[in-house]
Amino acid sequence: xxxxxxxxxxxxxxxxxxxxxxxxxxxxxxxxxxxxxxxxxxxxxxxxxxxxxxxxxxxxxxxxxxxxxxxxxxxxxxxxxxxxxxxxxxxxxxxxxxxxxxxxxxxxxxxxxxxxxxxxxxxxxxxxxxxxxxxxxxxxxxxxxxxxxxxxxxxxxxxxxxx
Amino acid sequence: xxxxxxxxxxxxxxxxxxxxxxxxxxxxxxxxxxxxxxxxxxxxxxxxxxxxxxxxxxxxxxxxxxxxxxxxxxxxxxxxxxxxxxxxxxxxxxxxxxxxxxxxxxxxxxxxxxxxxxxxxxxxxxxxxxxxxxxxxxxxxxxxxxxxxxxxxxxxxxxxxxxxxxxxxxxxxxxxxxxxxxxxxxxxxxxxxxxxxxxxxxxxxxxxxxxxxxxxxxxxxxxxxxxxxxxxxxxxxxxxxxxxxxxxxxxxxxxxxxxxxxxxxxxxxxxxxxxxxxxxxxxxxxxxxxxxxxxxxxxxxxxxxxxxxxxxxxxxxxxxxxxxxxxxxxxxxxxxxxxxxxxxxxxxxxxxxxxxxxxxxxxxxxxxxxxxxxxxxxxxxxxxxxxxxxxxxxxxxxxxxxxxxxxxxxxxxxxxxxxxxxxxxxxxxxxxxxxxxxxxxxxxxxxxxxxxxxxxxxxxxxxxxxxxxxxxxxxxxxxxxxxxxxxxxxxxxxxxxxxxxxxxxxxxxxxxxxxxxxxxxxxxxxxxxxxxxxxxxxxxxxxxxxxxxxxxxxxxxxxxxxxxxxxxxxxxxxxxxxxxxxxxxxxxxxxxxxxxxxxxxxxxxxxxxxxxxxxxxxxxxxxxxxxxxxxxxxxxxxxxxxxxxxxxxxxxxxxxxxxxxxxxxxxxxxxxxxxxxxxxxxxxxxxxxxxxxxxxxxxxxxxxxxxxxxxxxxxxxxxxxxxxxxxxxxxxxxxxxxxxxxxxxxxxxxxxxxxxxxxxxxxxxxxxxxxxxxxxxx
Numbered sequence: 019x020x021x022x023x024x025x026x027x028x029x030x031x032x033x034x035x036x037x038x039x040x041x042x043x044x045x046x047x048x049x050x051x052x053x054x055x056x057x058x059x060x061x062x063x064x065x066x067x068x069x070x071x072x073x074x075x076x077x078x079x080x081x082x083x084x085x086x087x088x089x090x091x092x093x094x095x096x097x098x099x100x101x102x103x104x105x106x107x108x109x110x111x112x113x114x115x116x117x118x119x120x121x122x123x124x125x126x127x128x129x130x131x132x133x134x135x136x137x138x139x140x141x142x143x144x145x146x147x148x149x150x151x152x153x154x155x156x157x158x159x160x161x162x163x164x165x166x167x168x169x170x171x172x173x174x175x176x177x178x179x180x181x
Numbered sequence: 182x183x184x185x186x187x188x189x190x191x192x193x194x195x196x197x198x199x200x201x202x203x204x205x206x207x208x209x210x211x212x213x214x215x216x217x218x219x220x221x222x223x224x225x226x227x228x229x230x231x232x233x234x235x236x237x238x239x240x241x242x243x244x245x246x247x248x249x250x251x252x253x254x255x256x257x258x259x260x261x262x263x264x265x266x267x268x269x270x271x272x273x274x275x276x277x278x279x280x281x282x283x284x285x286x287x288x289x290x291x292x293x294x295x296x297x298x299x300x301x302x303x304x305x306x307x308x309x310x311x312x313x314x315x316x317x318x319x320x321x322x323x324x325x326x327x328x329x330x331x332x333x334x335x336x337x338x339x340x341x342x343x344x345x346x347x348x349x350x351x352x353x354x355x356x357x358x359x360x361x362x363x364x365x366x367x368x369x370x371x372x373x374x375x376x377x378x379x380x381x382x383x384x385x386x387x388x389x390x391x392x393x394x395x396x397x398x399x400x401x402x403x404x405x406x407x408x409x410x411x412x413x414x415x416x417x418x419x420x421x422x423x424x425x426x427x428x429x430x431x432x433x434x435x436x437x438x439x440x441x442x443x444x445x446x447x448x449x450x451x452x453x454x455x456x457x458x459x460x461x462x463x464x465x466x467x468x469x470x471x472x473x474x475x476x477x478x479x480x481x482x483x484x485x486x487x488x489x490x491x492x493x494x495x496x497x498x499x500x501x502x503x504x505x506x507x508x509x510x511x512x513x514x515x516x517x518x519x520x521x522x523x524x525x526x527x528x529x530x531x532x533x534x535x536x537x538x539x540x541x542x543x544x545x546x547x548x549x550x551x552x553x554x555x556x557x558x559x560x561x562x563x564x565x566x567x568x569x570x571x572x573x574x575x576x577x578x579x580x581x582x583x584x585x586x587x588x589x590x591x592x593x594x595x596x597x598x599x600x601x602x603x604x605x606x607x608x609x610x611x612x613x614x615x616x617x618x619x620x621x622x623x624x625x626x627x628x629x630x631x632x633x634x635x636x637x638x639x640x641x642x643x644x645x646x647x648x649x650x651x652x653x654x655x656x657x658x659x660x661x662x663x664x665x666x667x668x669x670x671x672x673x674x675x676x677x678x679x680x681x682x683x684x685x686x687x688x689x690x691x692x693x694x695x696x697x698x699x700x701x702x703x704x705x706x707x708x709x710x711x712x713x714x715x716x717x718x719x720x721x722x723x724x725x726x727x728x729x730x731x732x733x734x735x736x737x738x739x740x741x742x743x744x745x746x747x748x749x750x751x752x753x754x755x756x757x758x759x760x761x762x763x764x765x766x767x768x769x770x771x772x773x774x775x776x777x778x779x780x781x782x783x784x785x786x787x788x789x790x791x792x793x794x795x796x797x798x799x800x801x802x803x804x805x806x807x808x809x810x811x812x813x814x815x816x817x818x819x820x821x822x823x824x825x826x827x828x829x830x831x832x833x834x835x836x837x838x839x840x841x842x843x844x845x846x847x848x849x850x851x852x853x854x855x856x857x858x859x860x861x862x863x864x865x866x867x868x869x870x871x872x873x874x875x876x877x878x879x880x881x882x883x884x885x886x887x888x889x890x891x892x893x894x895x896x897x898x899x900x901x902x903x904x905x906x907x908x909x910x911x912x913x914x915x916x917x918x919x920x921x922x923x924x925x926x927x928x929x930x931x932x933x934x935x936x937x938x939x940x941x942x943x944x945x946x947x948x949x950x951x952x953x954x955x956x957x958x959x
Contacts, residue, residue: 055211055212056211057217057385057435059385059387060877061466062876064876065385065467095210096211098211104209111205112205113201115199115201115843115844115846115847117209118202119385119437119669120207120433120435121215121385121435124211127209145885147885147886149885150884153383153385155384155385155436155438156670157851158850158851159884159888160846160850161846161847161850163885
């Protein structure tokens with residue numbers, strides 16, 4: 019299969035990576051770039067474990083071809099904290115007990131971030147809708163929703179320094 | 182969240198605190214390494230060829246084309262594996278089908294190749310010549326004379342090979358009193374049949390393993406497993422290797438729920454590594470998770486209850502037929518749990534419980550959260566509401582009248598201790614405002630409320646269940662604790678750290694849990710399963726910490742020149758009673774002790790005071806205690822479409838002592854969520870042994886939009902021998918959800934559902950009264 023070079027801005031860094039034309043963005047992130055924080059759960063766009071933010075939108079990276087992402091800005095879980103400084107959503111997930119096995123957590127956090135980046139004061143219905151494509155088998159979503167809402171209610175204050 | 186019950190004196194500094202989980206930081210930053218993330222240089226990738234037919238003799242297997250494919254390094258089949266039957270209880274399974282396949286999805290061959298794609302292509306090039314055999318898919322059909330025989334021979338750990346009687350894998354019987362007389366003495370006899378379905382664990386991380394066999398023959402296996410010692414034992418038997426030649430290390434586990442205690446990828450990786458001399462990795466696809474790893478046993482439960490006019494239970498005769506699928510796995514124990522819990526948490530003087538585990542050519546049943554008890558609870562708690570309706574009695578009064586209280590005798594002849602049924606049901610009712618009426622103003626969307634009371638226990642039932650723990654202190658006062666209870670998301674690391682920190686007067690940050698490496702960490706019955714981590718492993722860790730504390734105080738008494746009994750540890754400091762100026766930090770004591778060649782090293786274990794039940798009468802002491810739970814569900818049924826929504830579930834639990842209430846709430850939320858899925862949508866649909874919905878597109882898990890209000894209620898004060906009186910809470914939250922919902926549906930629309938799940942399609946027909954066959958998918 020023919021390889022093709024694509025350019026990504028990944029977690030703020032510009033890079034060029036050579037990919038097969040049938041490779042998904044998930045394959046590229048996990049297998050080519052070694053960023054294993056993005057999880058593979060179903061390979062069919064059902065579970066949301068592989069959610070990344072692609073040009074500002076939360077997407078299932080298993081449903082995007084690597085070549086389709088050429089020229090895009092991609093955010094993965096590894097880019098959420100700024101150095102040692104956690105994103106407010108990460109802080110909230112920890113303090114609210116929104117993490118159990120943690121396998122859905124990266125995707126959940128990115129779906130939540132995409133929502134709050136667009137709508138910092140999102141309400142419960144918007145939060146529940148935004149993460150409805152992210153399955154969680156451990157938490158019943160209760161503390162996840164609480165955690166995201168706690169950040170949403172802080173509005174811009176909570177997101178300061180994370181743009 | 183509400184906490185009720187007798188409040189123990191809160192003189193703990195760490196135990197009982199809502200501490201965030203200690204493995205949280207790595208999880209929220211994506212740094213956690215799960216099984217799927219493991220990688221070694223030069224690693225090959227494995228794929229397994231699985232049977233496409235439910236029952237067939239294997240005439241021949243041709244692997245030549247697969248072997249010739251560039252990039253393929255090895256292809257193995259049964260002829261490359263020891264000819265030995267294995268199993269967790271019953272031995273009837275081989276890692277590769279040898280002469281026969283018995284279900285779709287059974288492993289026939291495995292390939293190791295330079296990448297996953299090549300391995301997948303090679304698997305497709307393997308030719309299997311099958312002689313198809315008649316198959317049987319229904320356990321009741323399988324019990325009939327002349328039904329196709331799934332197995333000819335099997336064995337257990339003690340006996341040699343023996344003939345399988347019909348398709349009966351195992352039986353269980355529990356008898357007390359005289360049921361015939363009991364029914365004769367009854368004023369009312371109620372009889373119903375309940376059915377529960379096949380369901381899948383759906384841990385979001387699939388099974389994943391990396392194995393390497395070194396030139397000395399030692400196998401090291403990194404696996405996403407909740408039960409490293411179980412994996413080690415099964416591997417040792419299947420590969421005919423001594424256990425000392427196998428090292429199993431649990432990776433971080435992305436959900437388990439009972440599904441990660443079986444051999445899944447491990448034997449193929451180990452055999453292929455031995456063959457190729459290279460590390461081999463295997464990750465299951467989601468489709469394989471649905472078709473080739475274990476599932477929840479479907480059961481048919483026939484329940485006949487005799488009682489007095491005043492609601493006093495007199496007799497119960499219960500027949501349980503469990504479909505174990507093509508292999509036994511742990512089905513014998515699942516059936517035993519179903520039988521033990523089948524009468525419900527009630528005094529029933531006359532009992533006859535008969536269980537049968539039946540082989541079929543279906544997908545194999547295994548351990549899953551709620552393990553036998555969830556199927557039983559759907560039957561007994563539905564039947565309790567049916568009885569209450571017939572008697573015109575309040576369902577709460579009926580239950581309160583019959584609860585097993587301390588001193589009462591259970592089905593297995595055990596005396597109940599540490600039970601608090603009334604406190605639990607009262608706490609749930611108060612939180613749910615049970616007596617308030619539901620808003621039923623909309624004639625189309627009918628609302629109702631229902632409840633279920635269940636009992637379970639902590640620790641592996643029917644045997645002595647044990648954990649070991651080893652502990653050492655470092656020169657800076659920090660502690661390493663070695664245990665073998667995997668962290669599967671339940672919070673093992675945090676809870677065990679809290680227990681140890683409390684005993685040693687330290688902070689949880691001082692404690693590192695070194696977990697689950699069979700070469701290093703102590704032996705353990707089954708790891709993170711059976712709601713046992715806090716109760717059994719936590720007890721072992723507490724004892725090891727107590728032994729360490731004694732050593733530490735002995736060293737401190739020499740250094741501080743004070744009597745050990747005059748010392749206490751608080752906030753990381755060792756204080757001398759009456760001499761405040763003499764205090765030293767734990768770190769300084771450890772440092773000073775190390776200069777003298779003294780180091781704190783301790784180990785301990787904890788074994789439950791339980792054992793097997795008699796094979797003939799079912800009498801014995803399978804569990805240390807009964808722990809009660811009460812689930813109250815509010816539902817809304819659209820009488821035009823059949824759509825059933827769960828508006829709220831209140832779930833109250835006797836935790837003994839909540840070591841970490843934040844964690845307990847998380848367990849309750851997750852258990853209830855899984856229970857709602859089991860009640861409403863989750864069912865593995867099968868036709869002729871073929872799974873029709875092997876993925877999340879068609880197997881519907883509850884999402885954030887369906888699960889709205891889950892309200893945990895923690896009840897404390899009904900202790901146990903566990904650490905600080907704690908009981909496990911991993912499984913209880915799931916057990917009563919389905920019957921509470923079914924009872925709420927009856928309350929809403931007067932329709933009794935006796936077969937799970939309550940899908941929208943099923944509810945449409947039940948509500949409308951239209952014949953159901955018209956819409957069968959099969």
